[in-house]
Amino acid sequence: MPFFPAALETLIDKFASLPGIGRKSAQRLAFHMLALPEEEALAFANAITQAKQSVHCCKICQNLTEGEVCGICASDRRDKSTICVVSEPRDVLSIERGREYNGTYHVLHGVLSPMNHVGPDDIRIKELLVRAAEEPVEEVIMATNPDTEGEATAMYISRLLKPFHIKVTRLAYGIPVGSNLEFADDATLNRALEGRTEM
Numbered sequence: 001m002p003f004f005p006a007a008l009e010t011l012i013d014k015f016a017s018l019p020g021i022g023r024k025s026a027q028r029l030a031f032h033m034l035a036l037p038e039e040e041a042l043a044f045a046n047a048i049t050q051a052k053q054s055v056h057c058c059k060i061c062q063n064l065t066e067g068e069v070c071g072i073c074a075s076d077r078r079d080k081s082t083i084c085v086v087s088e089p090r091d092v093l094s095i096e097r098g099r100e101y102n103g104t105y106h107v108l109h110g111v112l113s114p115m116n117h118v119g120p121d122d123i124r125i126k127e128l129l130v131r132a133a134e135e136p137v138e139e140v141i142m143a144t145n146p147d148t149e150g151e152a153t154a155m156y157i158s159r160l161l162k163p164f165h166i167k168v169t170r171l172a173y174g175i176p177v178g179s180n181l182e183f184a185d186d187a188t189l190n191r192a193l194e195g196r197t198e199m
Contacts (some may be wrong), residue, residue, distance in 0.1 A: 008034070027099040059133070062107040062124045064089045072104060079103045085128065085157065087111050087145060095143065101112055103141075104130065111153040125157060132164045139167040146173050146191075 004012070007028060015026035033041055057063070058070035061083075065071070072078055072092075082103030086092055092105050110123040131137065140161055143151035158168040174192030184192070 001176055025150050053087070053164075057109075057124075062109060063092055063105055064107075064128055077102070081136055082141065083128070083131065083137055083139070084141040084143050085154075086143045087150065087153070091143065103139075106140075106163075108144070111149040112156060113149045120156070123153075125160070128157065129160060132161055139169060142168065142170045146171075177181045 003100045011030040011033065012023070012026045015021055015029045016023050018026075021029070033044070036044070052065050055064050056066075058065045058068075058073055058196050060069055060073040063070045063072065067074075080101050083106050084095060084101060084103055085108065086095070087108050087110060089109075092107065095101050095105075106124070108123045108126045109127065110118055110127075112118060112120065115177070128140075132140070140157075142154035142157065144153050154170060161168050172191075172195035174188065174195055
């Protein structure tokens with residue numbers, strides 16, 4: 001016999017299907033939604049519907065936008081000769097927070113993952129190759145995560161870009177600022193040594 005009414009169970013299931021949300025967190029969120037005044041609950045539901053209907057991919061970089069082209073691609077102040085390739089739209093925000101990078105982006109919407117049946121046709125690689133062929137691109141920075149899938153994706157794309165004679169670089173990895181060497185693993189230390197720079 002179910003503990004909650006069917007509609008509440010459905011709401012809990014929907015919250016539980018979100019990444020990083022367990023069953024208990026889903027229950028808390030569902031109970032919170034039920035406790036909201038009807039106006040606020042409807043506003044929340046409307047925000048989800050509006051975002052789903054109006055947000056789509058930029059026709060150039062595949063980042064999320066409400067217009068045909070995102071603000072970064074539309075800007076005259078961005079360096080169009082450099083493209084930073086990231087896995088997800090949230091990665092663009094991470095790099096933009098640093099306020100150092102002034103080029104454009106390309107969002108793959110995933111990484112190659114044979115175990116999860118994600119191949120080259122399942123992410124936005126073709127669109128990047130079209131940009132490499134049609135735009136005055138001089139450098140492509142591979143900024144996928146430094147895990148197995150991210151590395152495999154970066155290597156695969158770099159091989160595809162070779163015929164275009166474009167410089168392909170990878171983000172440097174190393175010791176985080178404020179940490180101690182004794183806590184760094186071997187792979188991180190090796191990367192830090194490989195990516196060392198002149199002072």
